[in-house]
Amino acid sequence: MxxxxxxxxxxxxxxxxxxxxxxxxxxxxxxxxxxxxxxxxxxSVQDAGFSISVDSAADHGIADAHSLARQIDAISGVAAASPILSVAVVLFTANGTGIPVLAEGVIPTAFSATQSSAERALLPPSFTLGDPDDTIHFANGTYGGPASGQVLLSTPLLQTLNLSSGASATLSPTTNRSAGVGVTVVGSFGLPPGLLGPSALFVALMPLSQLQSLVGLGRSTTGALLDDADSVQVAVVPALAGNPAAVARITAEVQALVPYYSVTSLTQQTSxxxxxxxxxxxxxxxxxxxxxxxxxxxxxxxxxxxxxxxxxxxxxxxxxxxxxxxxxxxxxxxxxxxxxxxxxxxxxxxxxxxxxxxxxxxxxxxxxxxxxxxxxxxxxxxxxxxxxxxxxxxxxxxxxxxxxxxxxxxx
Amino acid sequence: MTSEPTVRLESVRRVYHAGGPDEVRALDGVSLTIAPGEYLSVEGPSGSGKTTLLNLLGLLDVPTEGRMLWRGTPVERLGERDRTRLRRTGIGFIFQRFYLLPTLTALENVALPLLAGGLPARERETRARMLLAQVGLADRERSFPHQLSGGEEQRVAIARALANGPQLLLADEPTGELDSTRAGQVLDLLEAAHRDTGAAVVVVTHNPTVASRADRHLVMRDGRVVSDTAGR
Structure with a gap:
């Protein structure tokens, strides 16, 4: 009815x-x-390979990054601490004009250890950049060791420049090619998908100390040690990664090391x-x-x-x-x-x-x-x-x- | 047949907008007794109070003053729920405009009071079918009101009025919208229902032919019963 x-x-x-x-x-x-x-x-936060992030309010504001990474590494339960420096530079091919790229300076072994399994799969199987722990060129803060000069380019960048592994290029902090250093392209890596695609398509990965030297963030003009980075990503050992109390304890210990930086756990970010x-x-x-x-x-x-x-x-x-x-x-x-x-x-x-x-x-x-x-x-x-x-x-x-x-x- | 009156009205008044400038005395001191099995016609000019009287008899309305007894029970003591129950179990309505539910078939319209009475579906259907057969519409049970003629609609309305075996059948101008042939058929049915069920019947009409079928004739004017005579 x-x-x-x-x-x-x-x-x-x-x-x-x-x-x-x-x-x-x-x-x-x-x-x-x-x-x-x-x-x-x-x-994406929960699947990240790291659990804690150390950041500074200022650009490239983390000082003594290599030393800090070693101190964090020494904390019980930490698997790896990876300082990262991101700087816009200009890449010149042998015959081409310069193209702006985002250079990421990393310590290869630490960087690899703080990536999620999906992100790690985008890197070449052997990711060393000729200086796996970035100790050779860094040389205890002297920046006097031999530079490997190896860079890894993102796949879109490699394809755009039509480069292949073994190609030579120049990375410069300015549009002036002569201010740059020669590098060798040793391969490519895929970009992890972000919410709206990768944040940058043209990326170059290189050892941290070599990027610091290139852009003047290794030592100051007066010779003082800077060793600057943007952040330090900290991975905890797998057995503790899912334990909020353990992560909180490690976060507190890191924070105690650097009370002037922001130390956040991904648990906090999740919240x-x-x-x-x-x-x-x-x-x-x-x-x-x-x-x-x-x-x-x-x-x-x-x-x-x-x-x-x-x-x-x-x-x-x-x-x-x-x-x-x-x-x-x-x-x-x-x-x-x-x-x-x-x-x-x-x-x-x-x-x-x-x-x-x-x-x-x-x-x-x-x-x-x-x-x-x-x-x-x-x-x-x-x-x-x-x-x-x-x-x-x-x-x-x-x-x-x-x-x-x-x-x-x-x- | 019991000796207790079906309905008894004692000095009943029905006043609308009481105390206001547009006060209307629709019924003004009406006293009336309707015995079981009586067949009454109520005549009178428009505005004489016929329909108001019918509404009171059908428990659709309540008196403003006076006393009204439904089979010995004072109506003024009854709430809406009890009056609804009495309407369902004791009163059948037949209106000039039929008032069939347009979305129900003839069978469903007849079964509606039975549904309200809580009868099981199978019994409802059987009884409704029987009633439709009584009014000569056995073959139209699946028809919707818009598929029926006026005479057929009124016959369905009569079947519906008889569904719960009422003690009082109230018809308001039941042939008002029918031609003389169909009007005659409807009046024959009404008479047969009166004869077969023993229910008291009250027919409000302007039509002397309709009134002539009744055994008792009331004439109303200005809210009063001015004549109450017996005989065909």
Whole structure:
């Protein structure tokens, strides 16, 4: 009977379902895509090969990086400490013009040990850059040892420059080629995918001390030791990596070594990401609530209109003794049927929109949409919330229906 | 047949907008007793209070003043729920405009009071089918109201009114929208129902032909019963 009532007023039924579906599709899209992006971020943090990061507020602000790495290495439970320096330089090929690249100075063995397994797989099997521990050229802070001059270029850079392994090039801190040093390309490495692709496509990996020397961050012009880096990534031994207490203990010991730097564990970062996700999810829910409230009001109007249109039918039911609860149930079931159909259509519509964006959107939109995750609990909660909304929406129409003046209605 | 009146009205008034400038005395001191099995017609000009009287008899409305007894029970003591139950179990309504539910078939319309009464589905269907057969519409049970003629709709409405075996059948201009042939068929059915069920019947009409079928004739004017005569 109730389905027939819905069919009887097709236009109203379709309008109500469409309004609810649109209101539901919005949170489905926001929560699924937002949740997916955060899950991705969380996974990338949780899957990182290191557990603790030492950072400075200033650019290249970590001083005595080699020494600090050795001190951190000595802490019980630390597997490796990898100082990293990132500086923009210019790469000149033998015959070509200069091309800006991001040079990353690393200690190869430590760098490799602090990468996730996926990232490590992007490096060549033998990743030494001719100075595996960066001790030869660093030479205890004298920077007087022989430089290997080996660099590893990112695959896009290698392909763009049409270089092959063994090629010679020049790396310069400025656009002046003569200020640079000669290097040998010994291979390439793949770029780990970021949220929106790799942050830089043109990257050169080289021993830390050689990059420091190149850009003047090894020793100052007066000869004082700088040994600057941007950060130090610290990996703990596998047995302790999943133990928050152990990671916290190591973090505290590192912090004690360098009270003037920021030392954060990825556990903290995870918490921060989760907190950020909670805030943004709350924002999405708030935003979606506006749409849902509008659709609730629309549903109330539709149901009130139905009561007015069906005054006689309701009146005759009351006259022949159909109990109030049965009349109420009829309206309630209609409201619930509308919200259920609208809710399911909205969920399906939201998923469809995300699929279309993932397939046909611009590269950025497509990549973000591709990260969407569909949490069954959230979707079920949304539909249950809608059913509750349908119940609320039917209260006023039910009250109106039960208070229709029968003598007037049946005149 | 019990000797207790089906309905008894004692100095009943029904006033709308009481105390206001547009106060209307729809019924003004009506006293009336309807015995089981009586067949009454109620005539009178528009605004004389016929429909208000019918609404009170059908427990769709309550008196402003006076006393009304439904089979000995004072109506003013009953709440909406009890009046609904009494309407369901004791009163059948037939309206000029039929008031069939458009989304239900003829069979479902007839079964509606039985559904409200909590009868099992199979029994509901059997009884509704039997009632439709009684009014000559056995072959139209699957038809929706819009597929029926006016006469057929009114016959379905009569079957629905009889569904719960009422003690009182109330008909408000039951032939008002029918031609004379179909009106005659409907009145024959009403008479047969009166005869077969022993229910009291009250027919409100403007039509002397309809009124002539009754055994007792009330005439109303300005909210009062001005004439109460017996005989066909």
């Amino acid at each position: 109730h389905w027939r009532n819905l069919r009887h007023r097709t236009a109203q039924t379709i309008l109500a379902i469409a309004a609810i579906a649109v209101a539901v599709a919005l949170p489905v899209v926001l929560l699924s895509v937002g949740g997916g992006v955060y899950s991705h971020e969380l996974a 921060e990401i989760r907190a950020a996700q909670a805030v943004i999810t709350g924002f999405y829910v708030g935003l979606s609530s506006v749409g849902l409230v509008v659709s609730l009001l629309f549903l109330v109007i539709i149901l009130m209109r139905r009561v007015e249109q069906e005054r006689s039918a309701i009146g005759i039911q009351r006259a022949i003794g159909v109990p109030a609860w049965r009349v109420s149930r009829g309206l309630l079931l209609e409201a619930e049927a509308l919200t259920l159909c609208g809710g399911l259509s909205g969920v399906a519509g939201g998923i469809l929109v995300i699929s279309l964006l993932a397939r046909w959107g611009s590269p950025t939109v497509s990549e973000i949409a591709g990260l969407a995750t569909y949490d069954p609990v959230t979707l079920a909660g949304l539909v249950l919330g809608l059913l509750l909304m349908g119940l609320v929406a039917s209260l006023l129409p039910v009250r109106r229906a039960l208070n229709l003046p029968l003598p007037e209605v049946l005149r």
